Amino acid sequence: MKKTIIKDKMKNQVTFQNLKESILDLLYPLRCPICDEIIVQESIFPGSNRIKIHEKCMNKIQTIDEPMCIKCGHQLLEEGEEYCSDCKKSPHNYEQGKALFVYKSEMIKSIYSFKYSNKREYAKFYAEYTYKKYNQWIKRIQPDVIIPVPMHKKKKKKRGYNQSEVYAKELSYLTGIPVDTKCLKRIVNTKPLKELTTQQRKNVLKKSFCSENLINKYKKILLVDDIYTTGSTLDAISEELKLKGIAEVYCISICTGKGY
Template sequence: MKEWLLELIFPPRCAVCTEVLDMEERRGILCHDCAEQLPYVPKGICPHCGGVTETAGFCDFCLKEFAFESACAAFPYETVRRAIHLFKYDGGKKIGDGLGQLLADYMEKYHEAILAKTDFVLSVPLHPKKEKKRGFNQTHILCEQLSARTGLPFRRDILVRKRETAAQSTLDSSKQRRQNLKNAFAVTEDLIGKQVLLVDDIFTTGTTCNECAKELYRAGAQKVFVCCLSAAGKLS
């Protein structure tokens, strides 16, 4: 079906507020109002618990159980839930590119210091079978946009998923989540002295990013920073 006919039947909507985009707005993924006032998690609020923090990222309380150095998220999950669903499950690469640009914008505004000391960007990997079924790895697209915007190299093959695992969302307890991902990831080269930025789309319990970070540290990484497009927590 012709693209213009599809847009007539299913007009593009804003990725945040879901309002139908006018013709000028359709070059992007946001309406004018949302583009002018991006609903980023405000500086001084922890994206995970909603508590007050002195940084633009997670508070010390939320970080204490994790191996990585720091974590941040651009949006409360509910703000971009529809956009993420369209991106991941309807193959909306244009939406993915737009979300990646928003993540890059957030990192440049609030976490310039982290970008300045990062050697390269990594994405949380999918198992090859799942990636083949979906047709892409959504975090790869986020990383590609972040890399293009900041100039940081994106090293897509350093962190790999060795085995298939159940979806974390299907598991009830933190113990089950940890067990599900035990020995699921591997690092393919030495990272001695490197400082890396690990990217994911949704931070829920942090188990996935934590297991990835542990493997990166075992490979010699000096510091692992985490940035996510969204965080599910009290703000959502």
């Protein structure tokens, strides 16, 4: 009897959630993360009515598929290889990383709008695609928490939001894994790392992050970020988290550079 009541309650909550989403869709129609046109139901990428992107736009972007580097998740060009040349050269501080899309043409524009033009709603698509592609992997890892790569408070104030946090929250909604945006802080406001070499990045990022003691709080972490370039940021964070008691760090990035 009790079970039935709980089930009915859950069903009502789900229906209420659907209703809330439908009203929001009417008030603020969802826009495609590639062309920014309003999405109507018929034009949604087939296979799932949750993936909010036009089919024609999905075909324009390059997803990362096998073969991929078993460490960082980069697209590999040759079958039979296990690691990308980057991971062969230098080890990483995290256990394993995955990524969704190759960072080029249409995706560069999409991520740019997501970061700088308040297109936070694109996170719905990124998270839904993450769920579709990597949910089995996430279930195997069983992370205790999702942590977005933090932004320095000055930068966040200026931009108004941290895009990795927006993505983390959408992914949390789909997976049921909680998000923690408080335990890890970026304490140095580093300049953009784009022009720097891997070694320069490492030096700049050293001591840029500070985590509270997590020894009795979490064991496994899923770190999420928008773009993976050399992995220096995720390495610096992983080093800090492991110093504070974390056993395993896994990462997901929306985009990564093309395979080496």
